[in-house]
Amino acid sequence: MSNELHFDGETGKTYDAYIFNTAGQVAVTAGTSFEDWVAADTYDIELIEVGDSGHFVGTFPSAIAAGLYGVGARERAGTNPANTDEKVGPATDFEWDGSAEITRSSVDALIDAIKVKTDFLPSATAGEETGIMLTNHITADSGVVEASVEQFLGTAITETTPGYVADAFTDLYDIATTVIANVQTAAFNALNTEVEDLPTPASIMSFVKTGYVATIAMDTLTKASGPGDLAAVKSITDAIPDAGALTALLASIAIIDTAAAAIQGDVEADIIIVTSTTPWEVHYRTKGTETVRFKKQLKDITGADITAVTSIIGQHIHTT
Numbered sequence: 001m002s003n004e005l006h007f008d009g010e011t012g013k014t015y016d017a018y019i020f021n022t023a024g025q026v027a028v029t030a031g032t033s034f035e036d037w038v039a040a041d042t043y044d045i046e047l048i049e050v051g052d053s054g055h056f057v058g059t060f061p062s063a064i065a066a067g068l069y070g071v072g073a074r075e076r077a078g079t080n081p082a083n084t085d086e087k088v089g090p091a092t093d094f095e096w097d098g099s100a101e102i103t104r105s106s107v108d109a110l111i112d113a114i115k116v117k118t119d120f121l122p123s124a125t126a127g128e129e130t131g132i133m134l135t136n137h138i139t140a141d142s143g144v145v146e147a148s149v150e151q152f153l154g155t156a157i158t159e160t161t162p163g164y165v166a167d168a169f170t171d172l173y174d175i176a177t178t179v180i181a182n183v184q185t186a187a188f189n190a191l192n193t194e195v196e197d198l199p200t201p202a203s204i205m206s207f208v209k210t211g212y213v214a215t216i217a218m219d220t221l222t223k224a225s226g227p228g229d230l231a232a233v234k235s236i237t238d239a240i241p242d243a244g245a246l247t248a249l250l251a252s253i254a255i256i257d258t259a260a261a262a263i264q265g266d267v268e269a270d271i272i273i274v275t276s277t278t279p280w281e282v283h284y285r286t287k288g289t290e291t292v293r294f295k296k297q298l299k300d301i302t303g304a305d306i307t308a309v310t311s312i313i314g315q316h317i318h319t320t
Contacts, residue, residue: 031061
C-alpha cells in the first residue's frame with residue numbers, strides 16, 4: 001500500500017509527517033522502531049504534493065505493527081527537516097492493521113463479509129459451555145446440530161476459502177455416522193454369535209423331560225423298593241444330565257446381558273469434539289462420564305490433520 005497519509009497545505013511548500021505511538025515516542029523513518037524525540041531528520045516522512053493542488057500525500061511505513069497511532073505534520077523551513085520546523089495543526093489519530101489504514105468503509109466491508117458467512121449459524125447463548133456436547137444440540141426431527149463454530153472454539157473465525165466449513169463438517173458427520181454404524185454392526189454380530197451357541201428350545205425341553213421322567217422313576221422306585229435300595233437309586237440318577245448343561249445356559253445368558261449393556265452404552269454415548277489433541281479427535285464417552293469408549297482422529301478434506309481453526313468446519317449437516 002502507499003499514500004495512506006494525506007495533508008492539505010500551501011502549494012509549492014515542503015511538509016514532513018511524523019508518526020507517534022500511544023506512549024508519545026516517534027517512529028524512525030523506516031518504521032522499524034520508536035524512540036524519544038531527538039532530531040527531526042531521523043523521523044521525517046516527506047509528503048509529496050499532487051500536482052499544484054496543495055494536497056500532499058505520504059506512505060505509512062509497512063514495518064510498523066498494527067495499532068493506533070498519531071500522525072502530525074511540520075512545514076520544512078530549510079533543506080533538511082529540523083526541530084525548529086513549525087507544526088501544522090495537531091496530530092490526528094491513524095488506525096493501522098499492519099498493511100493498510102483501518103477506515104469506516106473497510107470495517108463495514110469486513111462486517112458484511114462475516115455476516116454473509118455467519119447468517120446461517122444460530123446465535124450462541126451467553127455462558128454456554130464451549131467444549132460443547134453434540135448430543136445436547138441435535139434436533140430430534142431433523143438431526144441438525146444446533147451449534148456454531150464459535151461455540152466449539154470459544155472465538156469467532158472467518159473462512160479463508162468459501163465452502164471449507166461445510167465440507168469439513170460434512171466429513172465430521174460422515175465419520176461419526178460410520179463409527180456408530182460399525183460399532184453397532186460389531187456388537188450385533190457378537191450378540192448373534194453368542195445366541196447361536198445357546199441351547200435350542202428342543203434341547204431345553206428334552207433336558208426338562210428327562211429330569212421329569214427321572215423324578216417319576218425315583219418316586220416309583222421309592223415306593224417299590226424303599227429308600228434303602230441305593231444301587232437302584234444310582235442307576236436312575238446316572239441317567240439325569242449333569243449340572244454342566246445348566247451352567248453353560250446361565251453363562252450364555254450372562255454373555256447376552258453383557259453384549260446388550262455394551263450396545264446400550266454405545267448408543268447413549270456422549271459425543272465430544274476434543275481440540276487439545278493433535279490432530280483433533282471425536283470422542284465417544286460413557287454417558288455422563290469422562291470415560292472414552294472409542295475415539296477417531298479428524299482429518300480435513302485433503303486428508304491432513306485438523307489442528308486449528310484454519311482447518312475450516314461446517315455450514316450444515318448432510319443427513320440421510
